[in-house]
Amino acid sequence: MLEHSLTRPMPAPTDPPRLRRRAISDPARQALEAAGVDPVLARLFAARGVADTRDLDTGLDALLPVSALRNAEAMAGLLAEAIAARQRLLIVGDYDADGATAAAVGLLALRAFGAQVDHLVPNRFEMGYGLTPPLVALAAERRPHIIITVDNGIASLEGVADANRRGMRVLVTDHHLPGAQLPDAQCIVNPNQPGCAFPSKCLAGVGVLFYVLLALRAELRRRGAFAAAPEPNLAALLDLVAVGTVADVVPLDRNNRILVAQGLRRLRAGRARPGLLALLEAAGRAPGTLAAWDLGFVLGPRINAAGRLDDMSRGIACLTAPDLATARPLAQQLDGLNRERRVIEVRMQAEAFARLDEMPLGEHAALVLHDPQWHPGVVGLLASRVKDRCHRPALCFADGPDGLLKGSGRSIRGLHLRDALDLTDRRNPGLLAAFGGHAAAAGASLKPAHLPAFAAAFKATVRELMDPADLERVLETDGTLDPAQLDFPLAEALRDQVWGQAFAPPLFDDEFEVAEQRVVGGGHLRLRLRRDGGPTVGAMLFGQSGPLPSRIRAAYRLEVNEWSGQRSVQLNLDHWQSAGG
Secondary structure, eight states, X not given: OOGGGGTSOOOOTTSOOEEEEOOOOHHHHHHHHHTTOOHHHHHHHHHTTOOSGGGGOOOGGGSOOGGGSTTHHHHHHHHHHHHHTTOEEEEEOOSSHHHHHHHHHHHHHHHHTTOEEEEEOOOTTTTOSSSOHHHHHHHHTTOXXXXXXXXOOTTOHHHHHHHHHTTOEEEEEOOSOOOXXXXXXXXXXXXXXXXXXXXXXXXXXXXXXXXXXXXXXXXXXXXXXXXXXXXXXXXXXXXXXXXXXXXXXXXXXXXHHHXXXXXXXXXXXXXXXXXXXXXXXXXXXXXXGOOHHHIIIIIHHHHHHHHHHSOHHHHHHHHTOSSHHHHHHHHHHHHHHHHHHHHHHHHHHHHHHHHHHTSOGGGOSSEXXXXXXXXXXXXXXXXXHHHHHHTSOEEEEEEOTTSSEEEEXXXXXXXXXXXXXXXXXXXXXXXXXXXXXOSSEEEEEEOGGGHHHHHHHHHHHHHHHSOGXXXXXXXXXXXXXXXXXXSHHHHHHHHHSOOBTTBOOOOEEEEEEEEEEEEETTTEEEEEEESTTOOEEEEEETTOOOOOOSEEEEEEEEEEEEETTEEEEEEEEEEEEEOOO
């Protein structure tokens, strides 16, 4: 217990962020430079724990071996037997982008392997998350021999037991943290289950399933299944694996960076699934200019929109569409749902922020909000906005159709949200009806009458677990760039790398003279900035209309701006403060 956290004052949520430059391992930087890595990239990689160019290898042969993932080969044997016996398989997915891409990957690969396979996704508003008994009853109508869960199942104790009673076997593929008891499934593949020594604990749900499919292909190869026909190319599904991995915001360790880099390569070359290309078309984005960031912020939201407002089956249909003609109308529907989601989110955010303005935020280590009018499919996004605005772990609840409050939470560095919910539940049994998730994101449900007691207990737990320093806003930067480095080659080199969760995109900081500034787009600043008397460079400050002082210190991202056929180097400012002068 961090006893000092109970008494030390907490930083105010309105305090401006403190800029702190990332520590760099000089031996690692020097080793990377000596191996031929660009000096700026060597600096960035060394600050992110890379010490050897082998850690930058994104070839598929550098992936961790399938044999290291517990039960992957055993599950492959079970699936190979089921395919040979022409047994019916049913994939049970989840209603987010990770679950949707996992379901799509499973359907496409298993059908290519000759399996009889269908899919079923719970409706977020009717059945909730995971393999629940009501979903098992619905699945039973399709008379599958085997249920395969993707991106769920590790907490589905009752659902798996019910499936067993009905004579259906369950194979669980998941990546969520398990509870004290595992479900009584025939086989479980989860890098986070007890006894699994797989070095990467960060696989997304779609990544776990991809590994099982690699094992299955090897097993079918051993059985001679491809003697008369070519083997299915599983690498062709890595675009879906990459999207699900980035959209689920799992840490991009070396293994995940390989999966994302390979999928991104297919997307940029225009060799992606028709559904992904149709979604990019609907978003007005050219595949050749995609960065890893776009997988989570362009493709991810459009896929997620189906599960948030409608039914994820529509998203899976788009991802598995055989051609662009089939995919385009589905992509347009998803794009429309995403626009509708934005309208709902803006309204909910305004309501939440108005409430926050009336609260003594400095007294709270965490925030718990509820409104009966909020949309249960959007509360996770709202929690993210609240977390960003207040730099506090946040849980937002909406009314569910089953009489329970449905909540989604987001956390900051320093608090493992799922563990905090677990500790709150163990100390206050009966308050929560269900919970689960990760370090950075989690969900929970409870009876409306229990909300005040839960909010008090959860905030007390968070205050105990967190040091006040964790609540201080800190922007980690990668230091300065020379004026001559604000150019296309470096901007393009940065865009081509895989950055993301736990492998942060580069953020630089420097002092600039503000040579020009004007308001554009109803509330953004277009700038011309100058360093050390050199030429000016274009910059954007989104969401602020200024005016800025004549000299600023800015934390910025170096990017390539493409607009109306024109390309330019642009600095996108994340933060600024006066530099005097």
